[in-house]
Amino acid sequence: MTDVNSILLGAVAYDPKVVTIWEGIRDHFHGQGVPLDFALFSNYERQVEELLKGHIDIAWNTPLAHVRVKQRTANASLSLGMRDSDRDFCAKVVVRSDRGIRSLKDLEGKTLAVGSSDSTQARILPLYFLGKEGVDLDKVELLSFDTDPGKHGDTGTSELDVLKALQEGRADAGTVGDLIWVNEQAAGHVNANQIEVLWTTPGFDHCMFDGNPSLSSEKVEAFTRALFAMRWDNPDHRRLLELEGLREWLPAREEGYRSLEEALRQQGR
Numbered sequence: 001m002t003d004v005n006s007i008l009l010g011a012v013a014y015d016p017k018v019v020t021i022w023e024g025i026r027d028h029f030h031g032q033g034v035p036l037d038f039a040l041f042s043n044y045e046r047q048v049e050e051l052l053k054g055h056i057d058i059a060w061n062t063p064l065a066h067v068r069v070k071q072r073t074a075n076a077s078l079s080l081g082m083r084d085s086d087r088d089f090c091a092k093v094v095v096r097s098d099r100g101i102r103s104l105k106d107l108e109g110k111t112l113a114v115g116s117s118d119s120t121q122a123r124i125l126p127l128y129f130l131g132k133e134g135v136d137l138d139k140v141e142l143l144s145f146d147t148d149p150g151k152h153g154d155t156g157t158s159e160l161d162v163l164k165a166l167q168e169g170r171a172d173a174g175t176v177g178d179l180i181w182v183n184e185q186a187a188g189h190v191n192a193n194q195i196e197v198l199w200t201t202p203g204f205d206h207c208m209f210d211g212n213p214s215l216s217s218e219k220v221e222a223f224t225r226a227l228f229a230m231r232w233d234n235p236d237h238r239r240l241l242e243l244e245g246l247r248e249w250l251p252a253r254e255e256g257y258r259s260l261e262e263a264l265r266q267q268g269r
Contacts (some may be wrong), residue, residue, distance in 0.1 A: 006035040007219050010047045010056040013040040014154035017243055024240040025230075032226035043150025044118075048072070051212055057219060059210050062152035063120045066208040067260050078211030078220060079252035081227050085179075085245050087256060088203035091121045092181045093130070095173040095198045096166055104130060104199055108139040113162040113171035116146050119153025120204070120260060121177030122162065128263035129201045143171050156180050166195050173198065179245075205256025 007029075011022055022038040029036040039056055041047040044065040051059040052072055058080065061069065069077045095101040101110065107130070115122025123144075131137055145161035153159070162174035163184060178200070184190050209227075211220060230237045232247045241247060 005219075006037055007058060007223055008056045009036060009038045010041055010050060010059040011038055012044055012047055012060075012151060012154065013042060014148070014151045021240055021243050024236075024243075028230060028237065028240070029223075029226045032229055034222045034226040036223075036226075044152050045150055051077075051210060054212055054214060057212055057215050058223065061208055061210050062154065063204070063206050063208070063257060063260055064118055064124070064152050064264075066210055067257055067264065069210045070257075073213050076213040078213065078215055079254065080209040080211050080220065080224055081249050081252055082205065082208050083244065083246035084248045084250050086206035086208070087250065087253070089121065089206045089256075090178045090203050091126045091129075091201045092176055092178060092197050093126060093173060093199040093201075094163075094166065094176060094181065094195055096169070096171075097194060097196050099172040101173060101198060104133050104135050107173055108136055110172035111141045111143050111170070113143040113145065113165040113174035115144075115158035115162055115175065116148065116151075116153050117144065118149065118151075119158060119177075120206070121179075122153050122159045122175055124263050124267070125204055125260060126175035126201055128259065128266065131266075133199075153177070160184070163190065163195070167191065202259065203256070204259050205253065208252060 011018055018040065026036050026038060044062055047059050048065050048068055050056050051069065059065070099110065101107060114127065117123060127137060143165060145158040147158040147161055148155045159176040159180040162176055165171040166174050227249050230241060230249060232238055232241060
């Protein structure tokens with residue numbers, strides 16, 4: 001029999017480590033006296049629908065999924081928390097150094113590799129910000145990599161495809177999230193003599209825990225209390241925090257999603 005007091009959380013299985021992360025977080029919550037279980041989905045569209053139907057209590061959502069939940073609930077959904085690394089995220093426009101691209105306007109007439117159509121950091125917001133900076137996107141040839149649809153760019157595969165296209169000379173420039181760029185540089189996968197950063201986008205916020213509007217105040221209190229009890233200086237917690245890419249869980253904020261909301265309106269999405 002299902003425990004009516006248990007919290008059911010949804011997450012998308014974009015990588016095998018997701019199971020390890022949520023099993024560990026579930027154990028932590030139980031240790032805090034908060035019964036929690038999780039359900040894994042193959043894509044964010046299904047996860048959003050199940051949250052809105054009340055089949056799950058909380059969803060660990062990408063920025064695109066978060067904004068859609070807000071839109072679908074007329075802002076009645078509950079924003080419960082985010083990672084420190086979700087704040088002030090950014091993307092890079094990177095270029096081949098031998099293509100004579102010295103300014104954003106130089107992208108006109110060039111081939112720009114972009115990530116998945118549902119990737120906030122590798123496509124939606126970079127194109128929005130470029131338009132805001134005066135780049136005529138009708139004059140830019142897009143080389144699109146729609147890899148892992150439904151994962152909203154979580155796997156990073158489309159961004160790796162972008163960098164590969166640059167390295168192979170199939171694109172003059174490309175858009176990637178800052179995280180992939182930093183990680184690929186650190187791994188020695190980027191030839192600094194060949195590829196360089198032209199521009200960094202303004203900051204925006206990334207993932208969010210979204211609660212169903214009808215979630216009880218008792219469950220909200222229990223969830224946030226247990227979540228914010230995770231500490232970097234606790235070795236058991238640190239292992240999970242490192243896997244999920246953060247040092248500290250922080251309270252929710254909404255201002256970091258305004259640019260994405262505007263981009264989606266502008267792009268008719």
